[in-house]
Amino acid sequence: METKLSRAIKASNELITNLHRDGLDRGCIATFNNFLTIKENFADDENDLHHSLDALKNTAYGGTRLYDSMCDLINRTFYRNGNLSRPWIMIVVTDGNDISSTRSAQMCAEEIRNKFTKENSNFLFLIGVGDDVNSSTMEMMAERGNFTYIPVKDFYLLEYAFMLLALKVTNSLNVSIRDFSINDASVTWAEVQKQRQISQVAIDYALLIDVSGSMSDRIYGPPPPKCFAGHDLKEKHLYNWYCDVCGENGQSSICKYYCARCDFSACPDHCKPGVECKPVDYCPNHHPLRCVKWTRKWVCDEDRRLFNGGTSLRCQQCDYDICINCLEDRNIIHRFARLILES
Ligand SMILES: [Zn+2]
Ligand SMILES: [Zn+2]
Numbered sequence: 001m002e003t004k005l006s007r008a009i010k011a012s013n014e015l016i017t018n019l020h021r022d023g024l025d026r027g028c029i030a031t032f033n034n035f036l037t038i039k040e041n042f043a044d045d046e047n048d049l050h051h052s053l054d055a056l057k058n059t060a061y062g063g064t065r066l067y068d069s070m071c072d073l074i075n076r077t078f079y080r081n082g083n084l085s086r087p088w089i090m091i092v093v094t095d096g097n098d099i100s101s102t103r104s105a106q107m108c109a110e111e112i113r114n115k116f117t118k119e120n121s122n123f124l125f126l127i128g129v130g131d132d133v134n135s136s137t138m139e140m141m142a143e144r145g146n147f148t149y150i151p152v153k154d155f156y157l158l159e160y161a162f163m164l165l166a167l168k169v170t171n172s173l174n175v176s177i178r179d180f181s182i183n184d185a186s187v188t189w190a191e192v193q194k195q196r197q198i199s200q201v202a203i204d205y206a207l208l209i210d211v212s213g214s215m216s217d218r219i220y221g222p223p224p225p226k227c228f229a230g231h232d233l234k235e236k237h238l239y240n241w242y243c244d245v246c247g248e249n250g251q252s253s254i255c256k257y258y259c260a261r262c263d264f265s266a267c268p269d270h271c272k273p274g275v276e277c278k279p280v281d282y283c284p285n286h287h288p289l290r291c292v293k294w295t296r297k298w299v300c301d302e303d304r305r306l307f308n309g310g311t312s313l314r315c316q317q318c319d320y321d322i323c324i325n326c327l328e329d330r331n332i333i334h335r336f337a338r339l340i341l342e343s
């Protein structure tokens with residue numbers, strides 16, 4: 001049975017697999033419900049961290065003492081055992097609202113700023129998952145506490161939020177990362193890994209996971225990926241289809257990701273649970289471009305070249321078409337598009 005907590009454990013294991021480098025980084029695993037529990041206090045060994053995480057299964061009960069637990073974690077781990085010469089990263093996951101802390105949200109935020117985030121190399125991410133989280137309180141705290149609040153709709157998207165924050169941390173250990181968007185479906189763990197190999201900066205990080213009673217709630221499967229317009233993509237039997245994002249031909253008569261409202265099909269490469277597919281590029285008015293395979297003549301709106309058949313990237317709304325050559329000229333990165341479209 002899949003629960004909120006089992007999803008959180010799975011996502012955390014992925015995060016550590018991709019973030020932690022044995023012999024360099026140190027990780028801490030902590031949980032909170034009515035009180036803070038430190039399971040692993042800055043371990044060097046990645047295996048110890050995975051074991052601690054796996055042992056959290058079926059441990060959810062009690063309340064959500066979030067504010068006190070965040071401050072307690074800073075005081076009891078980072079201030080006692082943290083290496084002052086390293087960046088400190090703290091990642092907090094919660095699914096509810098705190099009604100039991102002695103500190104107010106505001107006091108908690110101020111303590112975090114004074115003790116943790118006033119240091120530019122320290123990062124704190126608070127991830128609120130689901131509809132029970134009071135996002136406006138969390139946003140206020142993030143503002144005052146100088147940290148990043150990430151609202152996530154669903155526990156299936158938690159791993160994706162982890163992926164993005166790992167990439168941001170790894171990419172920019174010395175710059176401000178307050179602007180945070182969870183809508184870039186092109187990020188992968190492989191990219192995080194690549195950046196991680198380049199960075200030589202060792203970090204001390206802590207994962208603080210909500211194990212209140214509601215974390216044992218059952219969850220029923222991932223939310224569907226979305227088309228460019230934000231509609232849910234669903235499985236559909238289609239004859240002779242191609243991907244509207246990259247132009248690749250469908251491999252079978254079942255398209256797993258189809259939007260009936262837009263007549264939009266996508267191959268799995270572009271599809272992540274709950275997230276909109278990312279287009280190859282945009283028209284001059286910033287609409288997403290769709291791949292179109294022509295059976296008649298058409299003209300490229302960039303170089304005015306006339307084509308008979310072939311592939312364009314098209315914006316229906318603006319009646320704009322661009323050919324693969326022009327797209328490639330526009331940005332060398334689009335070389336991959338040519339490879340796919342012409343194969
Ligand atoms: Zn595709
Ligand atoms: Zn659609």
Ligand SMILES: [Zn+2]
Pocket residue numbers: 243246248267269270
């Ligand atoms: Zn593809």
Ligand SMILES: [Zn+2]
Pocket residue numbers: 283284285286287315316317318319320
């Ligand atoms: Zn357009």
Ligand SMILES: [Zn+2]
Pocket residue numbers: 300301302303304305322323324325326327
């Ligand atoms: Zn052209």
